[in-house]
Amino acid sequence: MTEVQHMKWWGWGVEGVGFHWEDKPAFAPFVAEAVGLDLHTAPVVSMPDFDKLTVAPSLADPAFVGALASIVGEDNVTTDKMERVVHCYGKSIRDLIRIRTNRIERTPDVVVYPADEAEVQKVVDAAVAADAVIIPFGAGSNIASSLEPRSDESRVVLSLDMGRMRELISIDEQSGLAVIQAGALGPDLEEQLNARGWTIGHFPDSFTHSSLGGWIATRSSGMQSDKYGDIADIVRGLRVVRPSGPGRSGILVIRPIPSSSTGPSVREMIVGSEGRLGIITEATVQVHRTPARRDVYGYFFPNWEAGTAAMQEIAESDAHPSITRISDSRETGFSLATSSERHGFDKFAAETVLPTLMKSKRWNLDDICLSFIGFEGEEKYAKRQKKLVDKIVKKHGGMGVGKGPGVLYDQKKFDTPYLRDFLLDRGAAGDVSESAMPWSKVNQLHDAVGAAADKAFDEIGIKGWLMSHLSHSYHSGACLYFTFSFVFGDDPIGEYNVVKSAIQQAFIDNGGSLSHHHGVGLEHAPWLEQDISPEGVAVMRGLFEAVDPGENFNPRKIVMDIKEPAKAG
């Protein structure tokens, strides 16, 4: 069978890796305080039993599967139960709960692994000819329900896994542009680039388990976006497979142009399209020489307002850091609680010197906020930028604590998603939601989301926890990233929906977007009209209907209510 590796069918990441708390002395007390869960006594559920999963038989008939096999080879097409389960969901908390509770609503009927663009074209044409549904699959880390078939889909559903198309094809070294296949995962492409002295500079939390094509299809953003831009900025050229026809190539080609005046941007239609406009097979992306210096420094601020004011002033200043990030007091508490046990001078510095210093400044230790600022570039330049930033931090009453916390942040940054499985194992749910908004709305939205979440926790009668950080600074605003958690009751998904909906509505009501970099899928689609206005959705719907009249390409994602009621048969 195919050589493509997948994440655990029931959780995040690879087998054998998980979150551990035993070496983090402050973690158990923190969790007890935050959501009332006693890690020492909480029963731990074991991994679900795959054999007990109820999965409907594949609707793909042997002739169709055979036709696909004749395109990609027998080894690269399958109706195997495990493969169909792996491809039916992403990794949102809703997805994980459904998998763990044997609620497989609809799997794809057949999974196909094409080797190249020509095979993708043939698979697409065969699928459209058979009136099948095609859902592209990158690495499966989506958390907006962009990957699941409609539960009522009566047509054959084909999951098009891009995992065999992961090569760095070429680098235009003179232009800082690299051509990369869409199925390349973060580590794939970054290792291939690094080996030649380049970096893409795109590091979302999902980096290890997400693909270039997925980043583009969901409008991803990485933690160093302040310097490198969002994926919408990074991707310049695209190749997208759409149905071909007599005398008509199905390949949509956007050439790598730095900026152009060619009408409504088709490039910016493909970006964020979640499979609805075709299959992204290849992209030309901006790459940068790996910087001489890359350092992340830690800072503390006495409170959230001082910290966000500093972040904004840094964004507006002549400094150009690669990361500007600040946690609110709750997330700061969480970060401190997930530190490994310290010893010797480290312990003394972190647990005695620092708190004493803060108290001497009359800081309230419950209000302190931890910030990370990243600097990249030539040695001299990075130093100068830091000097500018240090001055602004000081002006807002903050203080630097050196590179130690930054190194820790850098090491841990891709591990956070494992925490969700750890919590689920112990009866608690945790998930994330993010929004972008103008600077003038940052504090208001932060507080409003807190109030909305509290109200939602009250409504479901559960002790909940919400924390957040600001990251991804722009000239006119930033992203707020919220993490929420609660010990669930009888109806985990229902309870999750109450909390998630309250948070999303607070985003919209306070001038934020429904998402900053996680996409729309089914999960955020209910807020799209409120975000971009009914007329904005009408324009988008018009595009989808015109370009995919047969609703073969990941239908009902982003805009849900096309041609209701759902097509039958």
Add this chain to the structure above:
Amino acid sequence: MTEVQHMKWWGWGVEGVGFHWEDKPAFAPFVAEAVGLDLHTAPVVSMPDFDKLTVAPSLADPAFVGALASIVGEDNVTTDKMERVVHCYGKSIRDLIRIRTNRIERTPDVVVYPADEAEVQKVVDAAVAADAVIIPFGAGSNIASSLEPRSDESRVVLSLDMGRMRELISIDEQSGLAVIQAGALGPDLEEQLNARGWTIGHFPDSFTHSSLGGWIATRSSGMQSDKYGDIADIVRGLRVVRPSGPGRSGILVIRPIPSSSTGPSVREMIVGSEGRLGIITEATVQVHRTPARRDVYGYFFPNWEAGTAAMQEIAESDAHPSITRISDSRETGFSLATSSERHGFDKFAAETVLPTLMKSKRWNLDDICLSFIGFEGEEKYAKRQKKLVDKIVKKHGGMGVGKGPGVLYDQKKFDTPYLRDFLLDRGAAGDVSESAMPWSKVNQLHDAVGAAADKAFDEIGIKGWLMSHLSHSYHSGACLYFTFSFVFGDDPIGEYNVVKSAIQQAFIDNGGSLSHHHGVGLEHAPWLEQDISPEGVAVMRGLFEAVDPGENFNPRKIVMDIKEPAKAG
């Protein structure tokens, strides 16, 4: 009648302003050498006679005009001949020649000046109900034939002039965002912003005679885009009027979000839409505090290759100049030839010291290239940036010549378009064409366009001139801006078409876009499929057809061949 001022009906800019050569001693010899035109003896044609213009009667019947008057008031709707002529073309050389030679193919039938968004909505609804065509009009400086009605249009054509909607509505000072009406011209909005300490940082050559709505509708870019971004980056929020209906507001609203993950970008569909998706009435744009320092420095390079290599290294470096611009040797010659007569030390420095210095460096004076680099920001920062740039310039064999030429450039930057009328008065055509491309293609495309233009000039048997500059630097590429001129023969437009087509085809064939910031209109539409691929155009066509099924909004612009043959009656 309306208080809205327009450019000359027959040319660029305001009455009484024009290009003068008498105070520029090097200009006449330069023109003689370049295109074989003797300014001392060339007959000067006078301004065309308005009364002799052949203009078909308006198709708008009194009932329709009356209905419009009941919306905007009698004073703000007109079928007056002058008004219809003013609104029938933009200011491309084709437009100017047609106006001068009494070739008014099709004017709008009625011109309407709404006062606010509510009036725009009513006008749009009335026009759609009457199956009229609506063409939005900003300030009329378009050079891509985006404003003219189809010559075979048999329906009533309404020109919707936004000239009364030019207010700065509000500034969100905390976010650096300003809400501005779409009809505001460059000077309108910049003066209102400057008065409060802000700037939009968007300065296209057309600045004095172009509007915010026009910039957005054509994907404009200003000369300081290296720092402030293209208009696509600057505009965050939008209000666009589309047809309303029962229970359906026609207002499409994109809220000002710094970056979001909401599917295909509707904002990026409106940007560049040239009126095809609706009428842009208002935008929220990024604004910046007026910088403490703003200086433009001049540099000379021994040749084009050295200069473009320096521009790229500057763009890649840790310096962040606001302008990076370099003229090729021909445009450098042109710039030097348009300098006013120098006296005293200036004359000695420019005409004796500088050439001597260049010769001592073994530079060939026919190859030298003049560059302008702009620096903005805090005093210390601007100085540091300049130091970084100076180092790069030196490495590539260039030399700085101080602020003098930059001041001159700054003063003259908006006057260049007047030169076209000056040349037309004397029987010569001059126009521009620009493209963006990866850095690796810059020199190749520059040379290929030169060869293509030479071939075209040969083909029409005319001595022609082509010059260019690189401006608008990005991480992965830049814009090349070409100006061409020739003394025309019997068929000015036919001759222009040969040269223009050769240049456009060379753009595409050498990895460039059909335009960087002038839009598509009718003028560049023939190259759209080659630029964004037939399938890319199919997607765009699908969008237009879905969103404007009646073809009421500036039909056939950008994508020409919708539902051919043209609709009749």
